[in-house]
Amino acid sequence: MKPAPYPRFLHPAIRLGVAMVLALASPVLIAPSLLHAQNLPNLGGTDGEELSPLMERRLGEQVMNNIRRDPDYIEDAPTLDYLNQLGGILLGSSPEARGDAGYDFFFFGVRDPSLNAFALPGGFIGAHSGLVLSAQSESELASVLAHEIGHVSQRHIARMIGNQRKDALLPMAGLLIAALAARSSPDIAGAAMMGSTGIAAQRQLSFGRDAEREADRLGLQILRGAGFELNGMVNFFGRLQNASRNRTDNLPSYLRTHPMTGERMADIEARIRTLSYKQHVDSLDFLLIRSRLRVLQDDTPQGWRDATTVFLEQSRQGTRAQLMAAKYGLAMLAQRQRDSATAFVLLNELKAEAARTPTYPASQILSSFAIELELLGGQASNALSLAKEARIQFPLSRAITMQYADTLLVNGKKNEATTFLRDQAQLYRQDPGVQRALARAYAEQGKLALQHLALAEYYSLTGALPAALEQLKMARGSSDASFYDQAVIDARERELQASWRELMEKSKRK
Template sequence: MKRVAGMFRTSLIVLALFANGAMAQTSPLGHQKNQLPEIGVVASNAISIDRERTIGDAYMRQLRAQAPIVNDPLLEEYLQDLGNRLVTQADNVKFPFRFFWINNSDINAFAFFGGHVAVHTGLLIAADNESELASVLAHEITHVTQRHIARSIEASQNNSPLQMLSMLGGVLVSMANPEAGMAILGAGMAGAQQAAINYTRDNEKEADRIGIQMLSKSGFDPNAAGTFFGKLAERYRYKSKPPAFLLTHPLPESRIADARSRADMYAVPPQSRQVSESFALAKVRVLARYSDDVANNRDYFEKIQNHPLPAWQQAGTYGLVLLDFADEKYAQAEKTLAGLLAAQPDNLFFIDAMTDILLEQKRVDDAIALLDPMAKRMPRNRVVSLNLANALIKGRQYERAIALLKDYLLINPEHTLSYQLLADAYSESKQKMEMHQARAEFFALLSVYPKAIDELQTAYNFTGEQRLEQQRIRARIDQLREAERKLKSL
């Protein structure tokens, strides 16, 4: 309930930004100001691209603090790579996209301002192949590139502020909690409610149309959208509680049929018929590490070891390695994994698992020796860099770990796990000032500004005579206080 309440509070914050953005474009009499629109930008009168980035950043920080986000470098990299493959074929892209996992068994995905796309782990488990997963990502990417929330605001500017806030409140809360969002929509005024429903239907149709085209251009099977949607609709046809995805993305028969007919317009690329090895490994990893059904998972992994396709056979073996590791059967896990690594020495899923096994056996030097050559070939790769940094910290090579993490954070400044590792490295090496600074940045990424400021004030006490560091810390405290003030003013 705390999480739902937090999501609702976040939605109200974002609504205030929406309202400010929308109302700032009208005169007191409700007439549009005499200004030139941004050429080629959808819904620019409702909310600017810069404001959209600001809202997206604020919402993402709140989600980091309140949602069970999966901080798993392997799964992060897989999802980001998959998403980027689709984004390269999208039109009207205004900012970099960020894809992330939420550890939730519900079948759901949602997009919001600033190019953020969240995917529940339950969606990956429900998908039978990578094209099905990609079809949902393409759909959500389209919601962002077509600026559907901003267009909803623009379409609502003729409604009263109360009607607009009621409608948008339901839309935003439903992102994180569909049932709560539907309840808020139900409490809105009838006119705004009907406008929201109609506009959402139009958005969904557009997201289907453009998403299927994007899917095909990216080399995936365009039939996957209709197949996956149809499978979900059939599976939950007689359920009293459908999954979150069906609440926010209604799937009447006409929509499924339309998706299937659209797919017929595109030739199915040959590569879409191949099984993605990364998809199979990612799905198995989620089942092994982020689900509670261990007994059934072991049965499933043993079963797919006999799958006719090598990618699934390999994934089944990998899943058993992860379960053996969880059961502390390190020698058995290492022996099985050695065979997989011999066949694919650069497979990051296998490298990550072997690193964990070696570290649990206190074989830190072996772990570093495994990762060092890869770090030279793949600098700043998140899986290699973070595994190596962790191994270096355990091996008491703190300065190497710190340099590696700081280098990685230059290109990934919002990676919370990296700041946690950096704080650990500073703590173990007795660098108190730097430790508190790293912790401050971690809390700032969660919009927990009072704690971030406390950490910096503590860091200040360890500066000694370092005047430059004192100035930097004071300046950073001022920045965080301003960020906190803006958040409160909303």
């Protein structure tokens, strides 16, 4: 498991206090920069008014900023690619899927063996690694995501937050702000206040019976439109329910947040009976990503040993596709144990197998892995030619796009890399990863002012305002800052400082 990129800076007592208030007062985490973004009294309507789509999105972004810093957030480009492409297929299935608010949905994984998935305000949908691993088919996984999309597009979260009593939101927000203001170091801002409680706290969102029925209805419609098996929903929910029957002490967390009743199951089954049956063949990437998540879920030597046992078993008993997924898992494990020879042998067997199986389209996960292996093996120019090919083949893969930038840099093509990343930054304005990579590319070019400017954008996109301001200061002090750079720095500094001042004033009033 990789360490958190930011220190957990809150005093334990404050952390406990925050966690308790969160648990008692509200399922939703209110982060400080949200409070400066909007007047607090407008936050929760006492009259049961729903949150506006813009407010809901901002709230979701703030929670996401905290989650992204959590060590349990799976910051893994192939996983994000897979989940977002699957989500994209579901969202494109019917005009109703996105709902009126029309959010840009974002799907992500959480390192957690328990069976759960959840929707945050504003279209952010998380799936636990345990849930993906327990899904027996892609249709089962799709059914859970489709159900969550249903909650978002029907604005269930907005309504739930709107119904929170305002006096419950205020003390929580005040406590968060006080904890922030108590710190003298500027570099904590907007930072990982909540740590893992960020993910934990939102799990307490629990929907009512009508909301569940509505999400099931829309979820089934989405599944059907996208060509998945409707039985996926029945099978998966049914298995969850059985699991809870046998272990009353340990209800799967999904069932706590999405209460499952006999009536709800009967409703789903009744709807399905009226619809025609369609078969869906699992994509190879579904099986590969399950192997990947098995490794990422417990990325320790003990975890590797456990995963090896599972992969060996799978390669003895599984279908051809499962055999490929097992080999991929074993190759990942070999790579982690610095046995690149074995990893290459397995990868070549996989490629040969894929070539023999024309029903499987080329896999972006395998292509990305091949580039990674070449890079690790120090074969920079091989990596670059693979990345060039892969980029044409999989233009939508963020993993391969970022690998392409990496391989340009490794091959000393610094100007090409910065030009490419600048274009990416224009295309994906909300992606902090692009700014981080751009900063690295500038650093290699020795362009200091631009490097700090890119880092400032990176921190600003992740909600860490003081760190962003600090980077602007460093950009200004850089010997190579041009007249034009200075103007950009000044403008950005004014914007960020205004946001920060507003936040601090709010905290003093509490």
